[in-house]
Amino acid sequence: MLKEFILAIIFGSLIGFGASSAIVTINQKKSPVSVSSPTSIPTPISSTANLTSTPTLSIETPKNESFVSTANITLKGNSPGNSFILVSTAKDSYQATADNSGSFSLDLSLSLGANILKIKSISPDNSENNLELLVTYSTAKLE
């Protein structure tokens, strides 16, 4: 009776150790998945082909991927103070100089359909920034 009892304890301990080490091993294998940063979602930069932007040049209006119903629009933005800004559309190009605070605005004309605006600035110390915007001009009513 005592012999059977001891054997049962030894057998049970062996099964217990085996099961617990198997669980630990599985959890260790799983851990790289669980520690991967859940909040690190890649932030897409913008739309349209190869659209890139740098933090020191920003456009308030028009927004990227915006839809406008007039060909003539005003582009407003911010850049390092006193930067020179060039904007090119497929059919024309425009220039502006930012004020001391970096604000600038310029009027430009869009072609019917999708327009890719290339915007590039250079600061007085020759550092450059650039970005691209997609602005679609159509007279079609959307509502």
Place this chain on the structure above:
Amino acid sequence: MITPTLPPPSPTVPPNSGIQEIKQMIQEKVREKLQEISQGETDPKKAIIAAITKIEGGSLFFNTQSLIKEATVDENTVYIGLKQNKIKFSDLKVSQEVLVIGLLDQDGKLLVKRLILTPQKSFQNLKVIIFGQVVDISTSSPVLVVIPYSDKNSQYQIKYTNNTTVLTKTGKKITTESIKKGQKIAVVATPDSLSRQSLISEKIVTLE
């Protein structure tokens, strides 16, 4: 009589709960990001360029650099073909390049108002903007040699023609003869099909 005291019930945790939580967090972040786009702007009108990757029921899925990857259509959606002709939803095919115009809802989904088949090359802007210093001016041909500030190890041959506009920083028209060696300039140009390092200038602006 002895009543056994039972431990408080503990929630059963399925083995994959950690992964599920991460999935949910990612989904929430994506939804928040899309809501930021749709709510951060007062105008819900949006237009994106994309290639169709999947057509499923009344939904279209896109390959695009835009955050908007999915759109729905309804009975009012207008479809325009390559020859500006009206087409039907059933004419759409996977891999077609389209300009999609619609209204963005709170969940970041686009309700398509107009879908226009548009090859992306039809509205490409191939122009190049360069800021740099004039290091040489050819005496035999209408060419400036410019080293860009962005890459001082390279240089461009900037051709100018009768169509090239030359301006000062303030927008005053000047002639190409006003451009001097060592001057800081801005150039808007198109690639020269004959030479990789050459550009044909549309506009030259002297910056000093």
